[in-house]
Amino acid sequence: MVKIAFAGGSGNVGSEIIDILVATQKHEIVLLSRKEAPAATQGITWVQVDYQDQAQLTKALNGVHTVLSFISEQDDPSSPLQRNLINAAVQAGVKRFAPSEWASSGTDQMGWYAYKGEIRRYLQQLNDKEKVLEYTLFQPGLFLNYLTYPYKSTKHLQNTETPFDFEQCRHLVVDGSITFTTVEDLAQVVARAIDLESEWPVVGGISGNELSMEELVALSEKIRGKSAKVEKIPVEELKDGSWKSSWSPRIEHPSIPADQVDQLSKFMVGSILLGVTAGEFVCSDEWNQLLPDLEFTQAEEYLTKAWKDKP
Known part of the structure; x- marks a missing residue:
C-alpha cells in the first residue's frame, strides 16, 4: 500500500483512474484541488491547495509515494503550476511522478500542448546529473x-x-x-504501474x-x-x-x-x-511490454x- 496524490484529477481522465484505484482498496488516495471538497468523497482524502504556494504543496505531499498530475496549463506554456508541484514533490521526498500527459506522443503541431513539452524538458533537466525523481510520460494516443x-x-x-x-x-x-486506447485501459495501466517494482520508463507509451x-x-x-x-x-x-x-x-x-x-x-x-x-498520435508500447498479461x-x-x- 502506498499513498497516491492526484493533482487536478477531480474530472475527466483523472476520475476514471481514481475509480479504479479506489476499487482496489490497496492504496491511500489524496486529491489535491483548488476547489473545496464535495459532500461525498468516499475512499478519497480531499485537500484544498494553492498550486502557486510551493510550501503548502510540499506539506500536502508529505508521505506521498506517487503523484499523478492532470493540471492543464494551456494559457501559460511555461507551466509554472506543474513546476511548483514537481519542486514540492522533490522536497517532500516523493518517489514517482507522472506529469500531465495522457494523450499524444508529440506536441509540436498542437500549440495548446506546449506546456507538456516544457515539463518534459524540466523533468529531464532535473535528473540530468543524478536521479532526483522517477517519472513516466503516460501516452495512450487518442x-x-x-x-x-x-x-x-x-x-x-x-x-x-x-x-x-x-x-x-x-x-x-x-x-x-x-x-487509439480506451480510457479504461489507460486506467488499468496506471493502476498496475503503481504496483510495479521495477523502475518506470521515462517514455510510457501505451498502444491499444x-x-x-x-x-x-x-x-x-x-x-x-x-x-x-x-x-x-x-x-x-x-x-x-x-x-x-x-x-x-x-x-x-x-x-x-x-x-x-x-x-x-x-x-x-x-x-x-x-x-x-x-x-504525433502514434505512441510507443513501453507499458505493453512491461505488462504483457494485460489484454488491451x-x-x-x-x-x-x-x-x-x-x-
Whole structure:
C-alpha cells in the first residue's frame, strides 16, 4: 500500500483512474484541488491547495509515494503550476511522478500542448546529473471512446466530436496513423504501474490499437454498414489555415470555455490533422511490454458493441 496524490484529477481522465484505484482498496488516495471538497468523497482524502504556494504543496505531499498530475496549463506554456508541484514533490521526498500527459506522443503541431513539452524538458533537466525523481510520460494516443460520439461510453470522460465521425460515417483525413486506447485501459495501466517494482520508463507509451486513416475509414464502413464520406485535406492548406470542408467538428473539452468552442474548433481540428501527418498520435508500447498479461481492448470489437442498435 502506498499513498497516491492526484493533482487536478477531480474530472475527466483523472476520475476514471481514481475509480479504479479506489476499487482496489490497496492504496491511500489524496486529491489535491483548488476547489473545496464535495459532500461525498468516499475512499478519497480531499485537500484544498494553492498550486502557486510551493510550501503548502510540499506539506500536502508529505508521505506521498506517487503523484499523478492532470493540471492543464494551456494559457501559460511555461507551466509554472506543474513546476511548483514537481519542486514540492522533490522536497517532500516523493518517489514517482507522472506529469500531465495522457494523450499524444508529440506536441509540436498542437500549440495548446506546449506546456507538456516544457515539463518534459524540466523533468529531464532535473535528473540530468543524478536521479532526483522517477517519472513516466503516460501516452495512450487518442481515446478510442471518442469514436462513440455522441453516445457516452464511460462514466467520467467527456466525449467530443473528432474529425472521425462514426455517427454520420464521414471523415476528414490526411496521410498518417493514430494510436487509439480506451480510457479504461489507460486506467488499468496506471493502476498496475503503481504496483510495479521495477523502475518506470521515462517514455510510457501505451498502444491499444494503431490504425491508419484507411483502416479507420474501412472500420467505420464495416461497423456502420454504409459507405463513408471521406474528405482528404491538403497539408499545405492545414498549415496556412485556408483548408475547407463540408463539415467540421466542434471540439468540446473541460479546459475550453464554452463561449470559445466555435472559434477554437477549426484551429484545433487543423492542428490535430497536422499532428497526425507528423506522427504525433502514434505512441510507443513501453507499458505493453512491461505488462504483457494485460489484454488491451480491440477497436473493432469495442466499436461494434458501442454502435450496436444505434441509428
